[in-house]
Amino acid sequence: MTLFIEQCLNGLQFGLLLFLLAAGLTLVFGIMDLVNLAHGSLYMLGAYFAATFAAWTGSFVFGAVLAIVATLLVGMALEVIAMRRLYGRDHLDHVLGTFGLILFFDEAVRLIWGAGGLSLPVPAWLNRSIEILPGVQYSAYRFAIIIVTLAVAAFLYILVMRTRVGMLIRAGASNREMVGALGVNIKLLYTLVFGLGAALAGLAGMIQAPILTVQIGMGENILILAFVITVIGGIGSIRGAFVAALLVGFIDTLGRAFFPQILVELLGRQAGSTAAPALSSMMIYILMAVILIVKPQGLFSANSR
């Protein structure tokens, strides 16, 4: 039972983390209609920045804040230099152009930081376990992730639903031309939205840095998961991204933890333990295929409302 609660919390934590990535992706998708494969590179940059700045300043929190600001700036520069030219083009152009950017960022990181990975140690005040429920110990760092990401999600909700900028963002997602026609500075709005997405990706990378090794290509696997989430949730919908991220986080984590046992029970030891690793990695993609077959526009499509 303790294990189950712990795995549920891990699922929640992973889902919330994925939400950070997916939220930026879905905003850029929904508003600029841009498929940005380089989103994973921004995640990677966030992790590298965090590890570097934390080592420079000697403080985890300073490092984290600087990393987010740095990724925000890189994102905005990227939008002005490259992404802006891709708006209004074919999705194929987006895929190809941003695929080129992945190569560029991977190589740039190798040039600056070298091919070996970095590591960012968990700060001492978070490197312990706390008793969250009577008898249930949980890593303080992971618990802090849950708190921070929930706060960011709430901030995003307020930003998008309750502020003027958010109103423009939502308007942009449902009808871009009209927002421009009404005299909104679309260029600036796009740069801001892209920067916001980049900062969220950077935050996600920074959060993951102490858990995983910071290495080149770390964004490539998780990028696909983030895409799966945006597609399941419905492109352009933050709410959809939130629901889908939690769904994917839980299914992936719990699936990896418990699915092998279930399979062994069902199919017997031999067949079960052979099929389990492949099936538990595939579950997310099966989920996505099923959802798209039933609802080809995702769960909460921004445009269909």
Add this chain to the structure above:
Amino acid sequence: MTRALTPRNLVTAALLIGLALLPLYVALTGDRFMLTLFTRIVILAMAAVSLNLILGYGGMMSFGHAAYLGLGGYTVAILSFEGVHSGFIQWPAAIAVSALFALAVGALSLRTRGVYFIMITLAFAQMAYYLASGMARYGGDDGLSLEARSTFAGLVNLSNKTTFYYVCLILLFASIVLVWRLTNSRFGMVLQGVRSNETRMGAIGYPTFRYKLTGFVIAGTLCGLSGALIANHTDFVSPSMMFWTRSGDLIVMVVLGGMGTLFGPVFGALALLFLEQFLPALISAAVRPINPAGAAKAGEYWQLVLGPLLLFVVLFARGGIDGMLRSLSRRGADAEKARHD
């Protein structure tokens, strides 16, 4: 009036003759490496030709095409591992497996459009990737080595590198001819009509879904065959053949060469693999006058140049290599016309 000797036709003819005569060059110079490189180029060109059928002519943006390379390769490797070495069984099996996979993926994913289609084809390719990683009996993540290349009852010996190169080249030419025949047939016309305006084609009365699915399956099947070739070429298969960045490479080849053109994918495969191979040396040479000490090291970072180059192609040279050749040809034709006037 169409002129036969346009730059575009000349370059294409030179490419085909060059490919056919390459073993002669290798025999004269003893440069075995070129033969290996070109075998790879020819095989991947065939995969790109197959992708071009659906991407260029059909407008279906599949982001999971590398899955068929992997499926074809794994079918050959697994059969070889289980003791079946005959290519007469391995290759048809590779074709059948990829055709079935394409049928299933196509039937499900062609119900969606746009980005959703891109992502669902990607998802299916990832499933194939994880399936291969999970097969502990067949090497899992580490991949599987082929004990021997496919045998053809003593008719062709694939272990001979020159013979193998020609087998690949003949299959590449055959697939180009197939795509040429297909795109000029009624079927191909419908497929291209669907690319331009699916609703209208539907309104005229064509069952567009069936046409798209047929195209999708043909492309997957053809790519499965090139997968069987690549397994024989490298004597090794691994899940990384199916990773999504591999599918990205195939798309790059098609677009770099020129989408929806007959020979574009061949140019694209040639260009991408040449860049991969020779860009490092080129960068080193360019850096040497400025900084002799760092020249060798600078070559290692060739992707720093390749990435923006791709972006540049997307932004400014949409027609790819074939498009450039075509505009050269057109300029030549205009000049000639001006002379006559």
